[in-house]
Every structure is written in C-alpha cells, then in structure tokens.
Amino acid sequence: MRAALLLLPILSPALAAYEKTTGVPPALLSKYAPHTSGKWSCLDGSKEIPWDFVNDDSCDCPDGSDEPGTSACPNSTFYCRNDGHFGATITSSRVNDGLCEKECCDGSDELPGVCPNTCKEVGEAYRKKRAEEIKIQKTGSKIRSSYITFAQKEKKRLEGLVQNLADEIALREKEVARLRDISDRAESMSAAALERKKQSPLYLTLIEHASALKSLQREYKKRVAAEKKLGEILDTLRSGYNPNYQDMAVLAAVRGWEEHAGLPHIGVEADAAEHDEQAEPEKKDKKTAAKKEEALDEDAWTLEELEEDLDELLKMDYLSLLLESDDSSSASGGSMIFDIAAYLPDSVIPAYEDFKDALVILLQTFGIISPQTDRPSSADTSKSRQALLAAEKAVTKVQKELKDADDQLGRLNDPAGYGPEGEWKKLQDLCISREMGDYNYELCFFKEAKQKPLKGGTTFSLGKWGTWNPEAESGTAEYYAKQVYTKGARCWNGPERTLTVLLTCGTENAVTSVSELEKCQYQYTATTPALCMPVEEGVGRDEL
Structure with a gap:
C-alpha cells in the first residue's frame, strides 16, 4: 500500500x-x-x-x-x-x-x-472474416481474368466477322444489282420477243439437258433405294444361313454378295485380317486403275459432287442466263444505229434523240416496224423476279448480322457496356436463379429477369435489361455493383415490375437473396467473379 x-x-x-x-x-x-x-x-x-x-x-x-x-x-x-x-x-x-x-x-x-x-474477440473475428474474403477475392480474380481473356478473343472474332460480313454485303449487293438489271429487262421485254429468244438452239438445248438430268437423278435415287433394300435382304440372309446345311444356290448368293460388298465370308471372320492383307495389293491396283480411268475425263463429276451439287445446278434460272448471254452479245456486236450516240458530242445528243424518236414514229405509222405494245409475260419473268427478291432478302439478313456484330463490338469497347476490360461479356445471356417460397426467381444477365411459379401458373417478367447503377460514375466499382431491369409485366392495378440487382465479388455467379422492397419493386442480391478485382500486394498482410 x-x-x-x-x-x-x-x-x-x-x-x-x-x-x-x-x-x-x-x-x-x-x-x-x-x-x-x-x-x-x-x-x-x-x-x-x-x-x-x-x-x-x-x-x-x-x-x-x-x-x-x-x-x-x-x-x-x-x-x-x-x-x-x-x-x-x-x-x-x-x-x-x-x-x-x-x-x-x-x-x-x-x-x-x-x-x-471486447476488441480482442472482435479483432480476431474480423481478421478471420477478412481472410476468407481475400481468399474468395483471389479465386474470383483468377476467374475474372479468364473472362477478360474470353473478351479479348471475342473482340478479335467480332472484328473479323464485321469485316467478312461487310465484304459479303458488297458482293451480294453486286449480285442484287445484276439480278435487278435482268429482272427489269425481262419485265420490259415484250412477251413475243422473249418467246423468240426462248426458241434459240442454245436455250432449247439447255432446257433439254436439264430435263434429262432431272430424269437421270430421279432414276438414280430409285436405284440407290432399291440397292439399299436389296443389301438389307442379303445381309439378313448372310447372317441367318448355316453354311453347312443350306443348299448351293443360297451359298452362291451369299458368297456373291460378300464379294460384291467386300465382306469376309460368314463363319470365317477370324481369317478376315489375313484375307484383307492378301487382298490389299489387289485393292490398290483397282484404286490406281480407277484413278487412271477418272483422269481420262477431267470435267467428269465425282459421285460426291453429283449427290451434293446437282440439285443446285438443276435450280439454275436458265432464263436469266439467256438474257445475260443476249446482253453480252449485244455489248460486243450491237447495232450501230443505237450506239451512235456514244460517238456524238454532248451538245448535239438532244437533237439526235428527237430525230431518232420522230423517225421511229414515222416508220411505225407506215407499218414498216411494229410498235412494241405487248406486255411481258408474268410466267416468263417470275423466276428472275423471285431470284431478285431472294437476293435482296439475303442482303437484308447479312446486314442484320453485321448490325448485331457491330453492336456487340461496340459494347465490348464501351465501359458502359461490358466493362472497362470486357469482363462482363462472358455473362451475356447467362441465366442464374434461386427458389424462394412458391417461385423460382431467374436472372438472365443483360436480357431479362422472371418470376416462375413452381406449381404451375403464369410466369411474370420482372424487367428487361436497362442500365448499370445510374447513381455512380461509369467505370467505377460502384457503377458495376448494381444492375437495373425495367419495363417488366404490369402488376394488377399497379405499376410495371422493376428489378434492382446488387452484385458483390464471389467465386460463382449466383442469386443469394430475393426481396420485394415495395409493391412490384424487386431486389436480388447476387455474387459474380466479374467484380473480383486483383488483390493488391500487401493488402492481406497489412490488415491481418
């Protein structure tokens, strides 16, 4: 004391x-x-x-x-x-x-x-929790890195796709212009003139050959089907007969089928390998002979080409070919009367055109030439018109594909789209869900969120993709920690459903909770590796 x-x-x-x-x-x-x-x-x-x-x-x-x-x-x-x-x-x-x-x-x-x-206990609990969080962040950041790698590959793919689609559109537009010219000329040509052109030896020969090819194709398909059926019958006979008790006619039929189909004799499959070795030189000789025989005619079609390409050949619009051929002939050797304007000065062309029109009217008046008043035949021009429409439809389809690819590439390059490094591209259309009560709550990233009843009933949209966190600056961590989905299904006597998704770092893409904050206003909490930034050097050591 x-x-x-x-x-x-x-x-x-x-x-x-x-x-x-x-x-x-x-x-x-x-x-x-x-x-x-x-x-x-x-x-x-x-x-x-x-x-x-x-x-x-x-x-x-x-x-x-x-x-x-x-x-x-x-x-x-x-x-x-x-x-x-x-x-x-x-x-x-x-x-x-x-x-x-x-x-x-x-x-x-x-x-x-x-x-x-209680600082000792509180500090220990905090450090333990923080250690777990850092572990999750490290694992999640590795997954996020794979997302970034995927985005880089996707960017290169989309850049190549955009260029290829642009080139394809250019080619298809040229084809549309060609088909439009053919269609316009076919529709402007009189039925009588078109009929005269269709009587040309070249056109008639093409039509005749096309008919013959169609007939040959039809008969070929019949014979292939019949051969297949016969092969099935002979296979059944081969597998079911007893070589020791059947008569010689059945044995001869089975042996003949085995030789034709290149099959080993039934009952002696163990000797098949030896049989194949002995037959190998003979097969090589046959293949060499077949190749020599094929080489005799370089323009001959192979069986594979006949089966794959013949249909496209038979679908060809021969009328268009006729008009193109006529156009090419006219360009190389046409009448000098109607080409003379190409040799006149520009100042005299109007006077020349007036003179030409007056001369044509005069010749028609005296019956020397007939006025072309016939309308084109719709039956003769329908193929060219259909070909034009098909080509235009194909251009529209490719243009849509180009627009979609451009949009995806733009979102990859925009921090307000798929993030500053494109890490969110991996989650595009990925759907995650969580069951709660009588419903399954689904979220498809950048698309739509839905409330699905587990025991049958109506599925309601909770909202379609709207924006990132509107209250934060683009590019910040807070900006990507919230997603807003709007314009969902309207509630009974209420507003449209909306959804806010609060995101945190996690090793999995998963919905962790669902709540309805107010009437028709829903909130998900979810985890995703896309939010797991790399752990800075010394962070874990300093805190722990």
Missing part, C-alpha cells in the same frame, strides 16, 4: 496527460500539448485557454477541440483507440450516454467499468 502511495506522485502526471488526450485521434496527438506558458490553443486558432480546461467537460473552444473526450461540445468527435482492432470515430453526443457503442469495442466511450473491452 505504501509502495502504491509512493508511486502515485510519479504516475499522476502521466495519468493526467492520458486524460487530456482521451478521444484524440493519433494524427492530432502532437497538437494536444501545453505551451510553456501553461496555455493551449484551440485547433482553429481562435483563442488560447488554460491547459487545465482541456477535457474538463466544459466547452471553451468554438470548434469544440478542447473536449475530445467528453460530450460537452455538440460539434466535437470522439476517437476510440480499440487496441487489437481498428480505431473508430463517433460523435461526441454518444460519449458517456450509458450505451456501449459497437464502434468502440474497448469501451472508452463510457466511464471505466461500464463497457467491457
């Missing part, structure tokens, strides 16, 4: 200094010391007060800096040291109010003995 009393004068200054700095954050400790005069300056420099006035539970400084450890100044703050955990700051109004604040696990916000010091 006497020893304690002897130490009291020594400890008193230290205890007094500690009391004066109670509630002071570490960054300001150096400013809480008295001047040599025994005075102390308020932190805002507004006045000097005696050092004894600091933390005396009476507010003397306008900025409240003289009472960091009490609740005397309403505009002051209190710092909890929380040794063993993180320090925290609370408002001075919460100091000495009889309540143990969770931010101050050391209990320093109240008088000694009121609140227990």
